[in-house]
Amino acid sequence: MTGGKSSWFAGLAGVVLAGLGCLSLGFVESSWAQEKPAADPAVARARKQVQMLDDLYKTAIVLITEHYVKEDSDLAAGSAFQALFKAMKDKGYHEVRLLDATGEPYEEKNKPQDDFEKAAIKALKAGKANYEEIVTEDGAKYLRIATPIPVVMKKCTLCHDNYNAAKPGEAIGALGYKLKIE
Numbered sequence: 001m002t003g004g005k006s007s008w009f010a011g012l013a014g015v016v017l018a019g020l021g022c023l024s025l026g027f028v029e030s031s032w033a034q035e036k037p038a039a040d041p042a043v044a045r046a047r048k049q050v051q052m053l054d055d056l057y058k059t060a061i062v063l064i065t066e067h068y069v070k071e072d073s074d075l076a077a078g079s080a081f082q083a084l085f086k087a088m089k090d091k092g093y094h095e096v097r098l099l100d101a102t103g104e105p106y107e108e109k110n111k112p113q114d115d116f117e118k119a120a121i122k123a124l125k126a127g128k129a130n131y132e133e134i135v136t137e138d139g140a141k142y143l144r145i146a147t148p149i150p151v152v153m154k155k156c157t158l159c160h161d162n163y164n165a166a167k168p169g170e171a172i173g174a175l176g177y178k179l180k181i182e
Ligand code: HEC
Pocket: 061, 062, 065, 069, 071, 072, 073, 074, 075, 076, 077, 078, 079, 082, 098, 099, 100, 101, 104, 105, 106, 107, 108, 110, 149, 150, 151, 152, 153, 155, 156, 157, 158, 159, 160, 172, 173, 174
């Protein structure tokens, strides 16, 4: 685990496993927000919203995997969350992509696709806490941020054999967010 950068997610899993639940979520590092001082308050708000969503989604994925997934034929938290991400997109809130960083995804569609996703996976694999770009589409500005997913518990390897080769704390995947700056 380098410099504790992606350690919060692994740490979070540890906390959940220890049965302490959400009480200790305050320890989540905010280093990635501090990395780039926000000149534009709208960008700062979007970034803060992503940080909240990232904690929410990752905490829920860990809890579901821990308590409901027993064998590889069970519905994976990843599959359930693809449906949740689609619902959030359809309602116009934000977009989230579940991305592979190993080159051997469960689903081909989860491979990094555009330049942003490819650059993000490269940066996260190199140990960065997050990767972001601000893009303009049809006159509207969007914040795109990717955050790392390490192998948070042994159970992940139940369905993802290839995670056995990952170093502790290494990003094997990412969540890629796209959010309107407003
Ligand atoms: C019960 C089997 C199962 C378990 C356990 C499981 N996954 Fe997955 N995972 C899947 C499936 C199925 C998908 C594809 C979901 C989709 O895109 O529809 C997936 C997709 C992913 C992806 C996107 C890249 C890819 O391979 O398609 C990541 C990253 C990921 N899982 C991480 C994890 C982590 C971390 C854990 C442990 C917390 C975990 N998974 C546990 C089945 C599982």
